[in-house]
Amino acid sequence: MNTINRMDIDQLATSQLNSINQRYTTNRRKIIGILQEATKPITINQILESNSDLAQSSVYRNLAVLEQAGLVVRIITNEDHAHYELAEHILDHHHHIICSPCGEILDFHLSAKIEKALEESLQKIADEFGFSIDRHRLDLLGTCGDCTE
């Protein structure tokens, strides 16, 4: 998991940003770096805390650009703040386990077998509805060990 290294990410980022006529600037590189180190989805406040050089408005703007470029995914939960993480072709396909009390989000993987069976079912369903699928997401909502105590 996440065997892709920094050099490869930079190359990917440059090429995907270029394809939408955007540059891979210093700020964008910083944000990608912070997301890569985070190993789990984080909020904009957490990004700002890890690098005080970044302006809030720039982080909002750049995350939107990085999302358009397909490099970053925005995760919406019932929390006040959105969470962000690197796109699945950089990490790998996975799902989220969310602690409702504290808002923490962690990644998990389904077994290849279940994942495949699920994808086949979903494709059939999309066909029935006349939808073209972009992606699916599966969240597990509950309470983490720390919040139970």
Next chain:
Amino acid sequence: MNTINRMDIDQLATSQLNSINQRYTTNRRKIIGILQEATKPITINQILESNSDLAQSSVYRNLAVLEQAGLVVRIITNEDHAHYELAEHILDHHHHIICSPCGEILDFHLSAKIEKALEESLQKIADEFGFSIDRHRLDLLGTCGDCTE
């Protein structure tokens, strides 16, 4: 699906609201009725459009109460507005297919077999993470037929 009738819902609503010391008022009954007729998750604006008697602030407040009572579920997507629908013990367990361009949300059902396999996998994963599961949600994101044309 959704074989429960209005009388049963009213009874359920009364009992679940009472258990958190809340009343099943006229406004709350109206909101439940609108959600039942909608057959798919709708926004607060859509609720206000179906009944001009309701004050916006009351709808917000009452949906929060109905959600606490476990009668209503709030659905968050990337859209600006949250969507609401009746809880799964009133409808039945299902998932959502979401059109990203227009924001429409429809319900779908997984085959019992896949659903069961999935739930078993998720239980194992929750155990590994030391989480207690509340529920899971599965969304299919894509583009509906109308938005493709």
Next chain:
DNA sequence: GTAATAATGAGAATCATTCTTATTATAGGA
């Protein structure tokens, strides 16, 4: 280098949602 264009950052603006408060409705006891 220089001009043209894009990105930045500070703060203002937006807008869904939540909060406040005076008014109205409801339930339970006398």
Next chain:
DNA sequence: TCCTATAATAAGAATGATTCTCATTATTAC
């Protein structure tokens, strides 16, 4: 049936995450 205590309502104000504006700074192409 009337009181009284308490809950719900509705109108608008307040909040706060996110988006927008625009003057300044950086980058690219020639």
